[in-house]
Amino acid sequence: MLNKRTEQVLFAIVQSYIASHEPVGSRFVTKKYSFNLSPATIRNIMADLEELGFLIQPHTSAGRVPTDRGYRFYVDYLPEHMAAVEEKNFLTAYMTRLESLKEDLNGVIEGAAKTLSENSSYIGVSAPLKPEKTTLNRVELFSYKGRHIAVMLLTNEGIIKHKLIRMEQEVSPRTLRRISDYLNQEFAGYGIDDIRLRLVREMSKEKAFCDILITKAMEICREALTFPAGDIYMYGLPEFIGLPDFSDRIKEIARAIEDKHLMVRLLEKVCQEPGGASVLIGSENPVKEMRGLSMVLAPYGQGGRPAGTVGIIGPTRMDYNRAITMVEATARFITDFLSDGA
Amino acid sequence: MLNKRTEQVLFAIVQSYIASHEPVGSRFVTKKYSFNLSPATIRNIMADLEELGFLIQPHTSAGRVPTDRGYRFYVDYLPEHMAAVEEKNFLTAYMTRLESLKEDLNGVIEGAAKTLSENSSYIGVSAPLKPEKTTLNRVELFSYKGRHIAVMLLTNEGIIKHKLIRMEQEVSPRTLRRISDYLNQEFAGYGIDDIRLRLVREMSKEKAFCDILITKAMEICREALTFPAGDIYMYGLPEFIGLPDFSDRIKEIARAIEDKHLMVRLLEKVCQEPGGASVLIGSENPVKEMRGLSMVLAPYGQGGRPAGTVGIIGPTRMDYNRAITMVEATARFITDFLSDGA
DNA sequence: CTTTAGCACTCTAATACCGAGAGTGCTAAA
DNA sequence: TTTAGCACTCTCGGTATTAGAGTGCTAAAG
Numbered sequence: 001m002l003n004k005r006t007e008q009v010l011f012a013i014v015q016s017y018i019a020s021h022e023p024v025g026s027r028f029v030t031k032k033y034s035f036n037l038s039p040a041t042i043r044n045i046m047a048d049l050e051e052l053g054f055l056i057q058p059h060t061s062a063g064r065v066p067t068d069r070g071y072r073f074y075v076d077y078l079p080e081h082m083a084a085v086e087e088k089n090f091l092t093a094y095m096t097r098l099e100s101l102k103e104d105l106n107g108v109i110e111g112a113a114k115t116l117s118e119n120s121s122y123i124g125v126s127a128p129l130k131p132e133k134t135t136l137n138r139v140e141l142f143s144y145k146g147r148h149i150a151v152m153l154l155t156n157e158g159i160i161k162h163k164l165i166r167m168e169q170e171v172s173p174r175t176l177r178r179i180s181d182y183l184n185q186e187f188a189g190y191g192i193d194d195i196r197l198r199l200v201r202e203m204s205k206e207k208a209f210c211d212i213l214i215t216k217a218m219e220i221c222r223e224a225l226t227f228p229a230g231d232i233y234m235y236g237l238p239e240f241i242g243l244p245d246f247s248d249r250i251k252e253i254a255r256a257i258e259d260k261h262l263m264v265r266l267l268e269k270v271c272q273e274p275g276g277a278s279v280l281i282g283s284e285n286p287v288k289e290m291r292g293l294s295m296v297l298a299p300y301g302q303g304g305r306p307a308g309t310v311g312i313i314g315p316t317r318m319d320y321n322r323a324i325t326m327v328e329a330t331a332r333f334i335t336d337f338l339s340d341g342a
Numbered sequence: 343m344l345n346k347r348t349e350q351v352l353f354a355i356v357q358s359y360i361a362s363h364e365p366v367g368s369r370f371v372t373k374k375y376s377f378n379l380s381p382a383t384i385r386n387i388m389a390d391l392e393e394l395g396f397l398i399q400p401h402t403s404a405g406r407v408p409t410d411r412g413y414r415f416y417v418d419y420l421p422e423h424m425a426a427v428e429e430k431n432f433l434t435a436y437m438t439r440l441e442s443l444k445e446d447l448n449g450v451i452e453g454a455a456k457t458l459s460e461n462s463s464y465i466g467v468s469a470p471l472k473p474e475k476t477t478l479n480r481v482e483l484f485s486y487k488g489r490h491i492a493v494m495l496l497t498n499e500g501i502i503k504h505k506l507i508r509m510e511q512e513v514s515p516r517t518l519r520r521i522s523d524y525l526n527q528e529f530a531g532y533g534i535d536d537i538r539l540r541l542v543r544e545m546s547k548e549k550a551f552c553d554i555l556i557t558k559a560m561e562i563c564r565e566a567l568t569f570p571a572g573d574i575y576m577y578g579l580p581e582f583i584g585l586p587d588f589s590d591r592i593k594e595i596a597r598a599i600e601d602k603h604l605m606v607r608l609l610e611k612v613c614q615e616p617g618g619a620s621v622l623i624g625s626e627n628p629v630k631e632m633r634g635l636s637m638v639l640a641p642y643g644q645g646g647r648p649a650g651t652v653g654i655i656g657p658t659r660m661d662y663n664r665a666i667t668m669v670e671a672t673a674r675f676i677t678d679f680l681s682d683g684a
Numbered sequence: 685c686t687t688t689a690g691c692a693c694t695c696t697a698a699t700a701c702c703g704a705g706a707g708t709g710c711t712a713a714a
Numbered sequence: 715t716t717t718a719g720c721a722c723t724c725t726c727g728g729t730a731t732t733a734g735a736g737t738g739c740t741a742a743a744g
Contacts, residue, residue, distance in 0.1 A: 686743100689740105691738105692740105693736105694735105695736090697732100699730100699732085700732105701730080701731100702730100703727095704726090704727090705725090705727105708724095711721105712717100713717085714718090
């Protein structure tokens with residue numbers, strides 16, 4: 001579709017714009033990148049690229065700026081053209097920073113979001129491993145002040161969850177003991193999701209026999225294994241709004257980003273998709289408040305299956321190369337950690 | 343120091359500025375508030391007030407704007423001059439909104455920050471009840487994958503905490519059982535802080551006898567009862583940066599606010615102070631990045647002693663009256679909840 | 685046919701200038 | 715002590731001007 005030379009010019013323009021945030025003119029391209037072409041030729045090429053929708057000029061006498069489509073080209077073109085050496089150096093430095101997260105078993109995933117933001121000056125996000133996707137190590141139920149039950153759930157992935165359930169009637173510690181023993185003996189090692197399903201099935205069976213006590217117990221079990229829709233971790237908003245990009249739309253954008261619901265859905269969607277980092281550029285974003293932003297997301301896995309997502313949110317003119325490097329490294333890191341770290 | 347009339351004028355000016363965010367001129371004061379004085383007289387008074395440091399004019403031909411000192415006067419003057427009726431209505435409406443927090447035992451304090459922000463368009467903060475300040479209901483230790491210990495701590499205030507401790511050597515489930523039984527029998531009902539202290543004392547005693555096993559156990563106990571410095575809850579940043587006030591200093595301010603360390607210290611300080619809401623206005627703020635912001639904070643109590651803080655962060659020209667009403671109501675609400683809710 | 689030099693053209697950003705409006709401070713009278 | 719009157723100051727919005735950057739087009743060169 002584009003000939004080689006045109007591609008190179010487009011690539012150079014996007015790269016240069018990402019670095020400088022200033023519309024890039026024909027003269028600049030000839031100077032900085034040595035195509036051995038005159039500005040006039042470059043201008044012709046740029047005019048073509050504009051016609052094809054890869055570039056626009058903010059106004060007649062400015063240079064050109066990439067469109068979302070331009071960025072898309074850049075990102076797809078990227079893998080073949082990474083400046084490998086420098087990037088490798090950065091990567092190893094970044095990896096050592098990740099290593100320090102291993103200290104805190106519970107904090108790896110939250111820490112990943114933090115690290116991403118700190119190293120990019122964009123926003124780092126991570127969706128924690130959903131308890132439903134994990135396997136039961138043990139669950140404990142305690143009676144608390146008569147009418148409450150304290151639940152502690154421990155998974156084989158090193159996640160601890162707790163909750164307090166308010167009951168209608170008091171349940172004796174002995175009964176609780178028996179319920180949790182039952183759960184642990186029957187279900188240790190199984191996926192939380194599966195257990196919940198089986199419990200529901202059992203429940204409906206028991207109901208047929210009208211055994212209220214057992215039904216109650218089942219209900220407690222089910223409750224004990226249900227947790228509120230996972231939050232996501234997000235760091236770097238203050239840095240981000242300090243970026244010169246959005247001085248106007250700040251409010252709108254800040255709100256979109258803080259809307260965790262949207263975010264959660266987005267991250268979950270990406271979580272399904274296999275492979276490396278996905279890049280969503282500006283208008284490609286399904287959430288319309290986030291046009292003008294780009295996201296680089298990658299799933300991390302647990303036992304071979306994708307289990308959560310980490311990523312970066314930044315302006316469309318973010319440093320994709322760097323971002324992709326970081327996000328992929330982070331996802332790999334968490335995957336490794338989950339499989340052998342704990 | 344100021345005569346009655348001067349005070350009234352100052353009060354009127356501050357109030358009016360808070361409402362409109364525009365420098366207020368002499369003519370406006372005579373119109374809006376019926377002092378039966380001519381603009382010229384008001385001008386004289388205003389000139390005096392400026393000399394005394396309560397007002398400044400942004401430039402020669404603008405109206406006056408309160409200084410921090412002006413706000414301080416206003417806040418101190420406020421209690422005697424609340425427009426009681428309207429405020430009462432607001433208060434009852436607000437209280438019902440708070441009521442809905444009772445649903446979720448764990449979320450009251452977090453919810454308080456949310457509610458504060460939602461009802462003020464400023465930033466709501468709350469510092470959770472520190473586990474150290476609570477009393478032990480029970481603690482449980484579980485062996486996890488050999489070299490780890492999972493701890494669950496349940497306090498009489500309804501707080502559950504958990505953590506995972508990495509050990510050098512494996513500790514048998516039986517030993518853990520004995521340790522937790524010991525803790526529960528010996529210390530149930532005691533303050534976590536006290537327990538920690540006593541454990542340290544015991545430890546040094548034991549050390550003298552070189553009993554490694556017991557020392558180890560003590561150490562586990564102590565670890566189990568130690569938790570990372572509490573986070574604080576904070577909501578409303580996106581709304582806040584949308585306010586017209588700080589279009590320039592956004593970055594700086596956003597960073598100051600996100601710096602949880604500073605915040606935690608600040609909140610803890612206020613937590614010590616008895617009585618109703620404390621108001622920190624602009625330059626009164628010990629944290630210099632937060633000059634230009636005001637905070638309204640009030641401690642909530644637990645068993646008679648102050649246990650945490652809730653509050654609002656806003657621009658110096660915030661609606662103090664409303665803010666104080668809300669913060670005090672929220673603090674009272676949490677205090678009540680802790681004493682009888684659970 | 686492609687590339688290039690030259691040049692006129694367009695648009696922005698910076699600067700200065702002007703006039704209207706707002707609000708003041710001061711003076712002199714009530 | 716208060717007030718009316720008035721000159722003064724400063725901001726804000728609009729307009730004009732200019733310098734500079736970068737383009738598109740044309741016509742010549744490779």
